[in-house]
Structures are given as structure tokens and as C-alpha cells.
Amino acid sequence: MTASHEIETRLRETAEGFLGAKKVDLFLGYEKASLPFRTTPVFVTAPEEATRLAWNPFCAANLAAYLPRLFKAPADAREAKTWSPPTVAVVVKGCDARSVVALIQEHQVPRDRLVLVGIACRGIVDTRKAERMLGEQEALGAGEDVNGNIRAVVEDGTEVTLRREQVLADACLECRSPTPAIRDLLLGSPGEPREADAARRQPADFESQPLDSRWARFQQMISKCIRCNACRQACPMCYCRDCLLDQTRPRWIGAGTDLSDVAIYHLVRAFHMAGRCTECGACVRACPMGIDVRLLVRRLNLEVEDLYGYRPGEAIDATPPLSAFAMDDPQEFLTEP
Amino acid sequence: MTEKRIPVTDLDGLLARFQEKGAVYAPANDEAGDVALAPLARSAPVVLEYRNFRLSPKAFVLPQNQTLLCFKDGRAEEPGLPAGQTVLFGVRPCDARAMLALDKVFLDGDLHDPYYAGLRARTTVIALACTRPMSSCFCTSVGGGPGDGAGADVLAVPMDADLLLMPQTPRGEALLSSVADLLHDAGPSAVKEAQERIHAAEEQVAPVKVEDCAPRLRAAYNSPLWEAVSRRCLGCGTCSFLCPTCHCFDITDEVRGRHGRRVRTWDCCAYPLFTLHASGHNPRPTPKERWRQRIMHKFRYAVENFDRLFCVGCGRCIRHCPAGMDLRTVLKEVGA
Amino acid sequence: MARNPYLPYPARIDETIIENESRDIKTFRLAFEAPASAAEFQYLPGQFAELSLPGVGEAPFGIASSPTETGRLLFSVKRTGLFTEELHSLEPGTRIGVRGPMGKPFPWDRMAGKDLLIIGGGFAFTTLRSAIVYILDPANRSRFGSVLAIYGARTPGELMYRSDLAAWQARKDISVHLTVDKADEGWSQHVGVVTAVLENLKPSAQNTLAIVCGPPVMIKFTLLSLAKLGFPDSRVILSLEMRMKCGVGKCGRCNIGSKFVCKDGPVFTREELRALPAEY
Numbered sequence: 030m031t032a033s034h035e036i037e038t039r040l041r042e043t044a045e046g047f048l049g050a051k052k053v054d055l056f057l058g059y060e061k062a063s064l065p066f067r068t069t070p071v072f073v074t075a076p077e078e079a080t081r082l083a084w085n086p087f088c089a090a091n092l093a094a095y096l097p098r099l100f101k102a103p104a105d106a107r108e109a110k111t112w113s114p115p116t117v118a119v120v121v122k123g124c125d126a127r128s129v130v131a132l133i134q135e136h137q138v139p140r141d142r143l144v145l146v147g148i149a150c151r152g153i154v155d156t157r158k159a160e161r162m163l164g165e166q167e168a169l170g171a172g173e174d175v176n177g178n179i180r181a182v183v184e185d186g187t188e189v190t191l192r193r194e195q196v197l198a199d200a201c202l203e204c205r206s207p208t209p210a211i212r213d214l215l216l217g218s219p220g221e222p223r224e225a226d227a228a229r230r231q232p233a234d235f236e237s238q239p240l241d242s243r244w245a246r247f248q249q250m251i252s253k254c255i256r257c258n259a260c261r262q263a264c265p266m267c268y269c270r271d272c273l274l275d276q277t278r279p280r281w282i283g284a285g286t287d288l289s290d291v292a293i294y295h296l297v298r299a300f301h302m303a304g305r306c307t308e309c310g311a312c313v314r315a316c317p318m319g320i321d322v323r324l325l326v327r328r329l330n331l332e333v334e335d336l337y338g339y340r341p342g343e344a345i346d347a348t349p350p351l352s353a354f355a356m357d358d359p360q361e362f363l364t365e366p
Numbered sequence: 367m368t369e370k371r372i373p374v375t376d377l378d379g380l381l382a383r384f385q386e387k388g389a390v391y392a393p394a395n396d397e398a399g400d401v402a403l404a405p406l407a408r409s410a411p412v413v414l415e416y417r418n419f420r421l422s423p424k425a426f427v428l429p430q431n432q433t434l435l436c437f438k439d440g441r442a443e444e445p446g447l448p449a450g451q452t453v454l455f456g457v458r459p460c461d462a463r464a465m466l467a468l469d470k471v472f473l474d475g476d477l478h479d480p481y482y483a484g485l486r487a488r489t490t491v492i493a494l495a496c497t498r499p500m501s502s503c504f505c506t507s508v509g510g511g512p513g514d515g516a517g518a519d520v521l522a523v524p525m526d527a528d529l530l531l532m533p534q535t536p537r538g539e540a541l542l543s544s545v546a547d548l549l550h551d552a553g554p555s556a557v558k559e560a561q562e563r564i565h566a567a568e569e570q571v572a573p574v575k576v577e578d579c580a581p582r583l584r585a586a587y588n589s590p591l592w593e594a595v596s597r598r599c600l601g602c603g604t605c606s607f608l609c610p611t612c613h614c615f616d617i618t619d620e621v622r623g624r625h626g627r628r629v630r631t632w633d634c635c636a637y638p639l640f641t642l643h644a645s646g647h648n649p650r651p652t653p654k655e656r657w658r659q660r661i662m663h664k665f666r667y668a669v670e671n672f673d674r675l676f677c678v679g680c681g682r683c684i685r686h687c688p689a690g691m692d693l694r695t696v697l698k699e700v701g702a
Numbered sequence: 703m704a705r706n707p708y709l710p711y712p713a714r715i716d717e718t719i720i721e722n723e724s725r726d727i728k729t730f731r732l733a734f735e736a737p738a739s740a741a742e743f744q745y746l747p748g749q750f751a752e753l754s755l756p757g758v759g760e761a762p763f764g765i766a767s768s769p770t771e772t773g774r775l776l777f778s779v780k781r782t783g784l785f786t787e788e789l790h791s792l793e794p795g796t797r798i799g800v801r802g803p804m805g806k807p808f809p810w811d812r813m814a815g816k817d818l819l820i821i822g823g824g825f826a827f828t829t830l831r832s833a834i835v836y837i838l839d840p841a842n843r844s845r846f847g848s849v850l851a852i853y854g855a856r857t858p859g860e861l862m863y864r865s866d867l868a869a870w871q872a873r874k875d876i877s878v879h880l881t882v883d884k885a886d887e888g889w890s891q892h893v894g895v896v897t898a899v900l901e902n903l904k905p906s907a908q909n910t911l912a913i914v915c916g917p918p919v920m921i922k923f924t925l926l927s928l929a930k931l932g933f934p935d936s937r938v939i940l941s942l943e944m945r946m947k948c949g950v951g952k953c954g955r956c957n958i959g960s961k962f963v964c965k966d967g968p969v970f971t972r973e974e975l976r977a978l979p980a981e982y
Contacts, residue, residue, distance in 0.1 A: 069689055095597070435709065471951075618759060663954070667957065667959060
């Protein structure tokens with residue numbers, strides 16, 4: 030039995046227990062999707078449905094994105110009178126748990142209504158990487174083998190083994206928080222975080238290029254953008270009811286693919302993520318055009334970390350640096366051009 | 367209309383000939399290693415081994431953004447119409463068929479859309495039949511098929527060393543006549559072989575129960591299942607933007623000094639702001655109403671209005687949904 | 703070849719009239735710049751048009767004038783958002799675009815030979831003004847039976863078209879009942895909701911067609927009262943509002959079920975609405 034399989038069994042038992050004892054109203058986790066290399070979020074409300082829950086290397090979604098909606102009172106005034114916030118158990122990997130913490134800090138979800146079912150994550154498979162590795166063959170099924178690699182069955186019936194390291198998501202290859210720091214229980218044994226500098230390598234590489242080629246690379250990247258907003262909708266930290274970039278009064282950017290509009294969309298969103306993004310990769314996964322949406326945010330997050338010693342989502346009672354000001358806050362960037 | 371054939375090795379020559387008269391787009395590898403419709407160029411060799419492109423070709427007739435009016439000093443003027451012909455080679459039959467759905471919306475009598483019509487009239491579609499459908503394809507269940515030529519001007523069927531070219535419209539016939547010197551006649555045995563290959567591909571497409579979906583969906587409008595199936599929707603818009611039949615758009619004005627333009631851009635019914643009134647009222651306030659609208663539009667309202675499904679079974683929405691949603695599952699659950 | 707449905711007719715604002723006490727409703731009298739445009743813009747009461755301000759955008763408004771008022775094209779606009787705020791700030795002489803006429807009008811063929819019951823609330827009275835002026839025109843009046851109109855607003859100051867209302871109340875060929883939620887001194891007419899006046903007057907449903915325009919709450923209760931009075935669904939006419947953009951049934955925004963409010967409506971019978979999902 031693989032490690033994932035054990036975790037899955039315990040997860041189902043936990044859900045059945047919580048729901049049966051009415052400890053929670055809703056158990057939010059993952060279930061098998063209709064295509065390989067994917068799972069889909071599942072909202073389990075009855076104990077007998079606990080067997081739908083799955084845990085495997087394809088549990089990619091950041092379920093924290095679904096939480097703010099669950100805690101909003103219904104728009105209908107009459108319904109709102111009889112509504113009370115639910116108690117929700119949610120399956121969280123290391124990055125997801127950090128998102129939940131950030132949401133708690135920003136008062137979008139109440140801690141006392143959440144049961145954080147932490148899972149010690151060993152990394153999630155990037156669906157596109159896996160599919161590309163199979164080339165012209167389509168996978169008809171995929172799972173994890175005892176060595177933690179991915180075994181796929183392709184169309185002609187043969188099995189192909191994909192080495193885990195080759196198909197893990199980029200965010201996972203740089204992950205420093207595989208184990209949820211904040212949790213109510215933990216399934217699986219904590220894995221090793223990636224080396225501390227893994228997350229710095231790519232931004233450093235990019236920054237070492239001359240300015241012209243950085244700008245060219247950035248433009249080339251965003252020229253693929255079709256303004257679908259998937260990156261924003263998938264991100265748990267983008268919960269604003271009326272996004273600045275959709276506003277009409279004033280109208281900050283147009284809705285088309287004019288490069289300056291697209292650039293501002295991505296730049297402004299990156300700035301709004303500084304010190305809040307938990308590097309879960311939901312944006313990259315959601316982007317239909319394969320844009321590395323994390324490029325800029327990584328850099329800004331590292332700046333916040335270096336300047337203020339702050340990594341988002343590690344402690345509920347920490348104050349996000351961009352929400353507070355101390356007289357001795359580092360601010361050389363204000364005078365440096 | 368007579369069927370023709372061309373050796374695959376002569377394809378580049380054929381496309382180069384088309385390029386003398388206008389723009390040509392053909393499948394080529396992009397930097398990510400995926401195959402996409404790209405402008406024909408020697409630096410981008412044509413690729414014939416692919417399933418389907420990520421982006422549907424609807425952008426050629428309904429671009430992501432399109433200027434409707436130009437403004438100068440408070441006056442509105444129509445922009446110049448695009449000139450020049452475009453040949454699209456390698457469009458899959460599902461995507462070609464999708465254009466017929468778009469035609470129903472945009473080319474309707476008195477309310478004829480000249481912007482769409484202008485692009486459609488100068489775009490020639492050469493569809494390339496599929497030999498290897500994916501597990502997410504279901505074209506055969508929604509009136510199409512891997513070798514269906516509806517919506518295309520020419521249907522190309524890959525054989526071992528040749529491409530069989532079957533004209534589907536007068537425009538397709540004219541196109542092939544213009545390059546008659548490059549083509550050979552295809553005999554009845556070639557046509558028969560092509561049909562067999564297509565049939566073999568059809569057998570590989572897993573069926574989805576879609577008969578009577580319109581009345582079944584009508585009956586299921588208030589089903590509690592909508593809430594359950596839509597909860598995982600993030601409202602990200604990927605499905606609509608990649609879908610070859612989705613066509614909802616927004617119209618906004620952009621200004622720069624004394625000039626400006628009125629532009630239409632792709633929009634999505636899954637977005638929370640889509641139906642928001644100025645008063646704050648929203649007839650579709652939660653993902654449940656929005657997802658239901660999506661399915662209803664494609665599988666019921668379109669049938670009621672145009673006697674046509676607005677889904678061609680290309681499977682893009684299933685492959686690319688970040689939440690792993692599958693409308694085949696939804697159809698099954700709410701129709702049951 | 704059909705005209706480009708996205709291209710507005712050039713027009714200009716000739717006059718602006720403040721309609722209500724809170725000054726957030728203004729009526730605009732527009733004139734087409736080209737006589738050919740006026741000739742093409744043939745409309746019937748119940749239809750709407752999209753007003754267009756280059757650089758700002760567009761918004762749909764019911765046509766408040768009647769086609770019998772030649773040379774007088776009126777739109778009443780409530781200031782609520784980006785477009786209407788800009789429109790309200792404009793002076794006579796400013797250029798404006800008009801796209802239309804759009805939508806299906808009130809069912810004039812069916813209304814011929816019937817008694818008419820017209821019920822309006824608040825700002826939605828605009829196309830009802832168009833309808834009433836049209837009916838009362840000497841060329842048309844004999845085609846219709848008796849006409850009873852009930853119009854309600856929050857306060858007397860919020861009633862629109864007050865000079866028209868006074869003129870109608872002085873006529874014998876129409877009966878106009880006005881009501882307000884809250885009276886002021888000097889108000890001697892009804893006080894209370896439109897449905898209360900309706901239930902008091904108890905008009906006969908016999909050979910009568912009812913037209914209802916108003917905010918969703920008013921419509922809801924009015925429909926209940928009409929049902930009580932014996933009006934069948936086929937003889938109750940409503941005009942709906944929806945967020946619109948293209949106005950020609952293509953952008954996909956304003957649909958209720960398979961019907962587009964811009965193209966198949968905005969006028970619907972209750973019977974037609976019952977066949978559609980309650981998503982509006």
C-alpha cells in the first residue's frame with residue numbers, strides 16, 4: 030500500500046467520523062475526476078459519502094479558495110435571517126494551510142468554524158507536464174506506485190512510469206512548507222521541505238538577465254494572455270467582490286489584449302499578492318495558456334521576506350507587514366531608483 | 367464535387383500556393399511544445415500529428431477583442447473592414463462545425479452582425495479529420511464526428527502517404543480548382559478507404575447520452591442537483607474562452623484624448639458580474655445559477671431557438687477546467 | 703444590406719427636463735441630425751433604444767415619447783451608474799447616439815377593441831407614457847375601449863410627467879388614478895400602494911388587457927391582485943428590465959431561458975413568462 034493510499038483510508042475514516050458525529054456540517058476534500066492526472070473538489074455532507082474522498086498526487090486544487098464563499102450570508106434578506114455559518118472541515122496541504130491562515134488574518138473565514146485536516150504533502154503532479162511527457166499517447170488512467178512515481182496506462186494498453194521529480198509542479202519543486210503549520214490534525218508523516226534557496230533560483234536567474242531581455246521575456250509571456258481571469262478566480266487570496274481591475278469608475282484598464290492593459294493586469298495583481306501569496310500554484314494550474322503567472326509574485330514575496338522577515342500564512346496572530354507600519358520598517362526601496 | 371488527393375510531401379507546396387493569395391494558418395509546434403494554429407512560416411514546420419489545439423479557431427471570426435466603432439470628437443464611425451483572405455488548415459471537424467453554431471447567432475436576418483460576417487466571408491476552413499480521438503471527445507454524441515465536414519469548406523482526410531481532399535462548399539471547390547495542377551484525382555477506392563478510417567475513429571469516441579437533453583433539462587431546472595454540481599466552479603472563465611461555440615461578449619468604450627473606440631471583448635456567463643444590474647440586483651447571484659445557465663444555454667435554449675446544440679464535443683472544457691469539472695457528468699446527473 | 707446594428711444614429715440633445723423632486727430623473731428630448739435617420743427610426747410604444755455616448759458607453763432606455771408626437775423623441779433617464787451620471791451632466795446641444803428601435807412593442811394588434819388597464823410604478827412609467835399618448839391620439843383612440851391608468855410613486859414629488867398627468871386627468875376618454883406611499887400637504891388623491899387602489903377600483907377583467915410596469919416587488923403583488931380580479935395570464939402584459947449590452951440578442955447577457963429580453967421582449971405576457979425560468 031502506498032503512503033497516499035494509507036492517508037486516503039484514514040481521511041475517509043476521519044470524514045465519516047466527523048460527519049457521523051455531526052462535528053462538522055461539511056467536509057471539503059478531493060475526489061476522482063473523469064480524466065487521469067486530475068481530481069475535483071468534493072463537498073461531502075453525509076457520512077456514507079465519505080468513501081468519495083481521495084488522496085493522491087493529483088490533489089492539486091487549493092481548497093482554501095472555496096472557503097470565503099461558504100462563510101458569506103446569503104444575499105436574500107429572508108434567507109440571511111435564518112442562516113448561521115457552517116462548520117467546515119477542509120483538507121489542506123502545506124501551501125493550502127498557509128492560504129487558510131492568510132484568509133483568517135484578513136477576516137475572510139472564522140478560525141473557530143474550521144477543522145483543518147492537514148496532510149503532509151509530497152508534491153502534486155502538474156497535469157500538463159505529465160501529459161506532455163507522454164507525447165502523442167493519451168493516458169487512460171494514472172496512479173502512484175510504491176516508489177512514489179506516477180504510473181500511467183496509455184491508449185495501447187502499455188504502462189509508462191513517470192518519475193515524480195519530472196512531473197511535479199514547479200511550485201512543489203520549490204516548496205518550503207510541505208507540512209501544514211496550522212492544523213487540527215495531521216495525516217501522513219512530515220516530508221522534507223526543499224532546500225531554502227530553491228525558491229530563489231528562478232527569480233535570480235531571471236533577474237540576472239539584462240533589462241531588455243527581461244522585458245522581452247515578460248512581454249512574450251503575457252502576449253499569450255487572453256484575459257480570462259482564471260488566475261485571479263482560482264487564487265484563494267483574490268476574494269474581492271469587486272476587483273479593482275474590473276472597475277468602471279474609474280476604468281483602470283481595458284478588457285482586450287492590448288499589451289499595456291495585459292501588463293497592468295498582471296503587474297497590479299502581482300503587487301496585490303506581495304506578502305500574501307502562499308505559492309500554491311493555483312494560478313498557474315488555472316491558466317489555459319500556460320503562462321507562468323507566479324514569475325513576478327515570487328520575486329515580490331521574497332522581497333517582503335527579506336525586508337520584513339515575513340512569510341505569509343505561518344502564524345495566525347502575525348501581522349502582515351503591508352497592513353502595519355513600524356517606525357523602523359526597512360524602506361530603502363523608497364529612495365533607491 | 368470531386369474528391370482530390372495530394373501526397374503529404376507536397377502539402378508545404380500547396381500551402382505556399384495558398385499563401386500567394388492571402389494569410390495561411392497551419393498547425394505548428396509552439397515554444398511550449400504544444401501544437402497550435404500559427405501563421406505559415408518556414409521556421410514553423412507544419413505538424414500533422416496532434417489531437418487538437420488548446421485555443422479554438424473561433425478567434426478568427428470572433429476575435430478576443432474587436433473594434434466596433436471609432437470615435438473622434440464625439441462622432442462615431444465604423445472602422446475599416448478587414449481585407450485579405452485567410453485560409454485555416456488543420457481545423458478539427460468539431461471546431462469547423464462550431465462555426466455553424468456561431469453563424470446562427472451572428473448571421474441572423476435584420477440583426478446581421480457585419481463584423482462577424484466580414485471575417486467569416488474571408489476565412490476558408492480546411493478541416494483535418496481525426497484518426498485518434500481523445501477520451502474527452504464526444505463529437506459523435508452531439509451531431510458531429512471525427513470525419514464530419516459540416517462547417518468546413520474542404521475536409522482533408524489523412525491516409526498513409528496522401529491527404530484526401532473533399533470539398534464541402536462551393537468556396538472549397540473553388541479553392542481546390544485554383545490549385546488543380548498540384549492535385550490528383552482520388553479514385554473511389556481512396557474515398558472508401560477514407561470512410562473506413564473515419565468510421566474506425568468514430569468507434570473510438572465514447573458516447574454520451576444527449577438525446578432529448580432539451581426537454582430533460584427543462585424538467586430538471588429546479589433540481590437540487592445544480593447546487594451540488596456547481597459548488598466546485600471557480601468562475602474562472604477558462605471553459606468559455608476555450609470553447610469553440612461560446613460567444614458571449616461585453617462592449618466597452620476606451621478613450622485616449624479625443625479619440626476612442628467601442629470594443630467588444632470575450633465575456634463569460636460564469637463571471638459573477640455578468641448579469642449584475644446597476645441597482646445591485648443579480649438574477650444569477652451564485653455559481654449554481656451561472657453553471658445552470660451554461661448548461662441550459664448549450665443544451666436546451668440553443669435547441670429551442672436554433673434546433674442545434676451549442677456544444678461540439680471537443681472536450682476542451684473538460685481537459686482544462688482547473689476544478690476538474692466535466693459537463694458530461696453534469697448532464698448525466700441532472701438529466702437522470 | 704441591413705444596417706449595422708451596432709452603429710448609432712447621430713443625434714443631439716435639444717432639451718433636458720428635470721422630472722422629479724429628488725432631481726435624479728431627467729427627460730431628454732433628442733433630435734436626429736439627419737432626416738433620413740428620423741425616417742428610419744420607426745417605433746411603437748413599448749420599444750426601447752440604446753443611447754450611446756462615445757467614450758462612455760451605452761445603456762438601454764424605454765422610449766417615453768409616442769410615435770404620434772412627430773419630431774419629439776423623449777427618453778427619461780434615472781441617474782444610477784456610470785453612463786447615466788455622465789448623461790445627466792450634459793447640456794442641450796451635446797451630441798449623442800441612438801441605436802434602435804429595439805425589442806418588441808406592446809401588443810397593439812391584440813389591444814385593439816379591448817378595454818385597457820395600465821398600471822405603473824415609479825420610474826418604470828416611461829413606456830407607459832408613450833402608450834397612453836399613443837392611445838389618446840385622435841387617430842388611434844377609437845380603436846380601443848375604456849382606459850384606466852393607475853400610477854404610483856413614493857411621494858407626489860416623485861411622480862413623472864406631471865403636466866401630462868394633469869392633462870389626462872382633465873379628459874373624459876381616460877381615467878387616471880394617482881397614488882403615493884407618503885403624501886404631502888396639498889395631496890388630495892390616493893395614498894397607498896398601487897395594488898390597494900387596484901383592489902379598491904375592482905376593474906372588470908371582461909375583455910380587458912392589463913399592462914404592468916414597475917419594480918419587481920410591485921409587479922409581484924400586482925400580478926396577485928390581477929389574478930384575484932380574474933385576469934387570465936394571456937391578458938396580462940409585462941415589460942421587463944435586464945442588464946443589456948448589444949441589444950440585438952447576440953452578447954448573451956439578457957436572456958431569461960431561451961428568450962432574450964432585448965430581442966424577444968422586453969414586453970412579455972404573463973403566459974409567456976410562466977413558460978420561462980424564474981431567473982430575472
